[in-house]
Amino acid sequence: MINADVREIGANLNNSFKPSFNLKAVTNWSQLTPFEFWKELGNPKYVCAPMVDQSELAFRIICRKYGTDLTYTPMIHSVLFATQEKYRAQHLKDISLEEQPCFLQFCGHDPEMLLRSAKIVEDKTPCFDLNLGCPQGIAKRGYYGSFLLENTDLVLKILGYLSNNLKCGVSCKIRLFPDLSRTFDLVENLEKTGIKVLAVHGRTKEQNKESTGNADWKAIRKIKSILNIPVIANGGIECYEDVRRCFDATNCDAVMSAEKLLENPFFFSGINHNIDDVALEYLEIAKELNTDINQVRSHLYKLYYHACKLDMSYNHKLGITNTHDDFIALGEEIKEFRKNIPNEDKFGWYKRYRNSVANLKETNDKEQTCTEEFIYDFNSMFG
Ligand SMILES: Cc1cc2nc3c(=O)[nH]c(=O)nc-3n(C[C@H](O)[C@H](O)[C@H](O)COP(=O)(O)O)c2cc1C
Numbered sequence: 001m002i003n004a005d006v007r008e009i010g011a012n013l014n015n016s017f018k019p020s021f022n023l024k025a026v027t028n029w030s031q032l033t034p035f036e037f038w039k040e041l042g043n044p045k046y047v048c049a050p051m052v053d054q055s056e057l058a059f060r061i062i063c064r065k066y067g068t069d070l071t072y073t074p075m076i077h078s079v080l081f082a083t084q085e086k087y088r089a090q091h092l093k094d095i096s097l098e099e100q101p102c103f104l105q106f107c108g109h110d111p112e113m114l115l116r117s118a119k120i121v122e123d124k125t126p127c128f129d130l131n132l133g134c135p136q137g138i139a140k141r142g143y144y145g146s147f148l149l150e151n152t153d154l155v156l157k158i159l160g161y162l163s164n165n166l167k168c169g170v171s172c173k174i175r176l177f178p179d180l181s182r183t184f185d186l187v188e189n190l191e192k193t194g195i196k197v198l199a200v201h202g203r204t205k206e207q208n209k210e211s212t213g214n215a216d217w218k219a220i221r222k223i224k225s226i227l228n229i230p231v232i233a234n235g236g237i238e239c240y241e242d243v244r245r246c247f248d249a250t251n252c253d254a255v256m257s258a259e260k261l262l263e264n265p266f267f268f269s270g271i272n273h274n275i276d277d278v279a280l281e282y283l284e285i286a287k288e289l290n291t292d293i294n295q296v297r298s299h300l301y302k303l304y305y306h307a308c309k310l311d312m313s314y315n316h317k318l319g320i321t322n323t324h325d326d327f328i329a330l331g332e333e334i335k336e337f338r339k340n341i342p343n344e345d346k347f348g349w350y351k352r353y354r355n356s357v358a359n360l361k362e363t364n365d366k367e368q369t370c371t372e373e374f375i376y377d378f379n380s381m382f383g
Contacts, residue, residue: 023100029126029169029196034229037169037196038253041101041126044069046243046268047199047232049258050105050131050173053295057094058286059265062278064099066266070254071102072173075131077142078108082116095124103171103197107131107144109154111161122168127196130159130172135205146175146205152186156193163194173199173234178206180219187223198223199232199256217249224251232256240270262302263347275346276335279303283331287324296327306346307334 026032026040038044048055048063050072060071073094080087095104104125108114118128132155134145149155155172162170172195177183190198200223202215215235224231233246234256246255257267265282266273279300286296300318301308308315314334321327338346 021100023097023124023126026126028167030163030166032169032196034196037126038230041070043253044101045254046070047234047254047256048072048261049234049256050075050103050129051258051262053292054262054298056291056295057096057099058282058289058291058296059299060099060102061285062265062282063261063268065281066271066273066278067269068261069101069268071099072129073102073104075105075107075134076117078106078113078117079110081106081120082113088120092121095121097124101126103127103129105129105131105173107134107139107142109143109148109151109158111158114158115162115165118162118166118168122166125168127169127171128162128166129199130155130162130170133173133175133201133205135175135208149174149177149186149205152189156189159190159193159195169196171195171197171199173201175201176204176216176219178204180222183219184222184226187227191227191229195229197230197232198227199234202233202235217246220250220252224253230254234258240267243268262299263305265303272343274343275303276331276338280328280331280335283324283328287328290324293322293324293327296324297321300327300331304334306348307338309348311337 021042029037029040032040046067046069048060048068048071052074055072055074060068060073064071073091076091077087081091082088095102102125104121104127106114106117106128107130108117114130122128131145132149136145139145140147159170159172170193172190174183174187174190177186187198187200200220202217202220203212207213217233217236220231220233224233230253231250232254233250233252237243237246237255237257237260239260243255243257246252260267264275266275266278282299282303283296285291286299297318301315304314304318308318314330314337317330321330
């Protein structure tokens with residue numbers, strides 16, 4: 001059902017789904033060498049990061065229409081997915097055979113639960129991805145993400161087990177250890193498990209929230225230089241020029257962005273589209289797919305950050321709107337409201353978010369109050 005919807009939406013979006021990519025054309029993803037695998041994906045360069053509650057199907061579709069080559073689902077919990085029907089159905093609805101290539105990201109530490117989950121989806125994706133980067137308290141309690149990464153033996157066991165038992169490929173997304181030489185040893189061992197792709201967020205798990213700081217692209221370059229598999233660089237992409245800078249600095253096969261895409265889903269296209277039109281396009285897709293209204297709301301806080309700054313009543317309206325149609329009407333209103341403002345002036349969430357996280361405790365102006373709402377919204381999504 002959902003795939004028919006997506007095909008139609010794809011047609012409306014003027015071939016947003018690369019017609020050349022056919023998931024079913026390859027039946028042996030796991031048998032390919034990492035670079036054969038990468039080639040079958042179409043040698044992707046621009047990647048939309050996994051984002052809890054934010055890299056949902058509607059958002060992936062809009063990113064893909066505007067230049068993103070490869071997407072990731074939000075992280076899915078393997079135990080809940082394997083054992084709870086409602087949770088499973090909810091996440092299966094978010095996976096599309098048309099919106100491809102899309103890596104399905106899972107978390108967990110139990111090899112059997114991970115395999116059980118992976119078996120359910122191995123025909124629906126070229127790649128099953130293990131989250132080894134989540135730094136949040138919830139990951140500590142659940143013993144997954146960057147906390148699991150500390151247990152190298154278990155990580156290697158899980159990835160080897162998955163690689164040997166799945167039809168699709170296996171990948172993982174890591175953070176750096178503060179001790180870089182430990183990171184370099186780790187990635188060499190990760191490669192030996194048979195993973196096809198490694199995504200590296202160039203920050204440590206301690207670089208989180210107020211302490212996020214810069215991503216270490218030099219460390220990513222070193223990782224790329226010692227491995228013989230495709231490596232995706234992630235972290236710190238703030239503007240279009242950063243994409244080229246990141247390729248040059250890391251020599252990686254692809255660049256992944258999360259927060260910048262939230263502010264500007266057409267960012268990877270390098271073209272200055274009208275953000276208000278693109279936001280409305282997103283809203284139409286979200287309505288068509290019946291996307292969770294709170295996920296839509298979260299997106300709109302970033303897409304309309306600048307409008308809310310100009311007129312605080314939009315902040316309130318975003319908070320109380322509760323249907324897709326009403327969000328579309330609000331989107332039309334905002335488009336009209338800022339029709340005379342140059343497109344490039346309509347952004348600001350990304351930078352504002354970064355600055356305000358750093359200064360959160362020091363300032364207390366009206367604008368800051370507005371921003372805090374965004375930060376709350378942001379933090380509630382990922383732990
Ligand atoms: C809202 C949000 C949700 C996220 N959820 C996930 C997730 O589910 N899995 C994951 O591996 N990383 C997750 N991340 C981290 C991003 O994938 C990415 O590694 C991080 O934001 C750094 O990239 P950036 O500098 O381009 O934002 C999330 C980030 C954000 C902003």
